[in-house]
Amino acid sequence: MTEQSVSGQPVSEQSVSGRRPLGLTPSQTVGPFLSLGLPWPDGGDVVAEGTDGAIRIGGVVRDGAGEVVPDALVETWQADPEGNFDHPDSAERSTFRGFGRCPTDGDGHWEIRTLKPGAVDGQAPHVDVSVFARGLLDRVVTRIYFPDEEAANAADPVLATVPADRRATLVATATAPAELRFDITLRGNDETVFFQV
Amino acid sequence: MTRARPAPFTPPPDGTHPPLDYAAYRSTGLRAPSQPPIVLPHRLTEVTGPLLGAERIGPSDHDLTAQHAGEPIGQRIIVSGRVLDSDGRPVPDTLVEVWQANAAGRYAHARDNWPAPLDPNFTGGGRVVTDSSGNYSFTTIRPGAYPWGNHHNAWRPAHIHFSLFGTAFTQRLVTQMYFPDDPLFDQDPIFNSVPDPKARERMISRFDLDATRAEWALAFRWDIVLRGREQTPFEEPHDD
Ligand SMILES: [Fe+2]
Numbered sequence: 001m002t003e004q005s006v007s008g009q010p011v012s013e014q015s016v017s018g019r020r021p022l023g024l025t026p027s028q029t030v031g032p033f034l035s036l037g038l039p040w041p042d043g044g045d046v047v048a049e050g051t052d053g054a055i056r057i058g059g060v061v062r063d064g065a066g067e068v069v070p071d072a073l074v075e076t077w078q079a080d081p082e083g084n085f086d087h088p089d090s091a092e093r094s095t096f097r098g099f100g101r102c103p104t105d106g107d108g109h110w111e112i113r114t115l116k117p118g119a120v121d122g123q124a125p126h127v128d129v130s131v132f133a134r135g136l137l138d139r140v141v142t143r144i145y146f147p148d149e150e151a152a153n154a155a156d157p158v159l160a161t162v163p164a165d166r167r168a169t170l171v172a173t174a175t176a177p178a179e180l181r182f183d184i185t186l187r188g189n190d191e192t193v194f195f196q197v
Numbered sequence: 198m199t200r201a202r203p204a205p206f207t208p209p210p211d212g213t214h215p216p217l218d219y220a221a222y223r224s225t226g227l228r229a230p231s232q233p234p235i236v237l238p239h240r241l242t243e244v245t246g247p248l249l250g251a252e253r254i255g256p257s258d259h260d261l262t263a264q265h266a267g268e269p270i271g272q273r274i275i276v277s278g279r280v281l282d283s284d285g286r287p288v289p290d291t292l293v294e295v296w297q298a299n300a301a302g303r304y305a306h307a308r309d310n311w312p313a314p315l316d317p318n319f320t321g322g323g324r325v326v327t328d329s330s331g332n333y334s335f336t337t338i339r340p341g342a343y344p345w346g347n348h349h350n351a352w353r354p355a356h357i358h359f360s361l362f363g364t365a366f367t368q369r370l371v372t373q374m375y376f377p378d379d380p381l382f383d384q385d386p387i388f389n390s391v392p393d394p395k396a397r398e399r400m401i402s403r404f405d406l407d408a409t410r411a412e413w414a415l416a417f418r419w420d421i422v423l424r425g426r427e428q429t430p431f432e433e434p435h436d437d
Contacts, residue, residue: 007278007403007420021283022422025399026391027214028373031358033306037296037322038360064227077246077366087245089203099247121241128242128366135224137215137390161235186228194230195237197367
């Protein structure tokens, strides 16, 4: 056998592909001090300032008491305007970064500058979102859809699985030209729809 | 037909990840969603993800003891291990981000103000990238335990926060690495939020004599396992 030992797992339980899978490392909360390790100076710049067609998407993260959450981190992942990703599984590989990351500020606000994604794989244009915070033992995942895509949203296979009266929490609001608002409510009234991935 | 949809990632076994709603950790009360999550089948957005690597690493990011003019106080340690998926495949060239308290258990953060000393030579943030075999390694000081307001006389066991991306949105993981034989495990709701005791143990590093450096540093080893793919067409032999 050439199996290498995996720390924390007895060799008898360790697998190479096709056999019994290795046990996963559990999730733990980011805690209140994530700003020591996670934010990047250019985290919110999915595209650089001045990029043609750039839009801003941002909003406020709130808790179940309606208070703003000043210690969360919002991460985004999306296709480029043609629906391609900078990833080998994409039919055509894009050079678009596609990834955004922004800690909330003292007012619970986050924001990214990006390009509107194209349709992906028969779905309406969307941005996948992870939210991390103290009090979240695992990330929560949601999706941003676009308000000017009514027909595509109506035909989207993921939105179709969401109860109709909660779908609006997944659609951003246009607040100005090239500016969209997407608030995230972790719990309570108007709770954002979260997904299990 | 266009390309076949890439294989989804296997769901985590029950008991591996903590429930979001976990009353013993009080901050979950106002932050954990009240509605059950809706299952999102993996499509292209979920099976892809940012491939972050060396371009995100600064010159002293791998050595948290070398980020200031002087050396931080504390026990110098080397933390190393491998990043794998659940099929045992290494995850090469992937970004690993860490942050931690100083040796006295205090974070260099404006909102951490319990009366333990700050260390002017320690910030506590680091970044490394795995090599072609999935190995990572960084140098730091052993963090201290710290009190928090969760319940009377609550103390967090010493830990280092870890953030990993893997190669897909579904593999994203933020976790904490603990140290062997910590007497504070039993009273810590964050550690104990993981339901499966075996999964809990996988968050504990082990002392690694082989990786110590004589006259310099002790060492701990911690391997991290991310979700694997349900099936990999390339590896399914069709020899019938
Ligand atoms: Fe911590």
